[in-house]
Amino acid sequence: MLVKSVHFWTVDLRATDHIARDRTTFVESHWILKGTRYIFMGNNAFVTVLGIGTCKLDLQDGHTLYLHGVYTPEVQWNIVYVLALL
16 A cells, blocks of 8 residues: 655746645635636646645754645645756
8 A cells, every 4th residue: 555645845937826725834825716727737727725825844954944825635745846946
């Protein structure tokens, strides 16, 4: 059985937003009206954004990174938009 951690983050060069699939990673957020914002995925699918806010990402070296991103439970992994970090 494969268990996926909801706190695992994947770095993506082609992403357009930081995307969280678990609402508990957000330190502040607000809901948005369902159907008002979508994200286009690499498999030509659209996923519905349900919220926008700031996620707390604890790094292995002890530092903390705060990411402003979107919430959608429709993705498999939390995604870090690497170009926004630069």
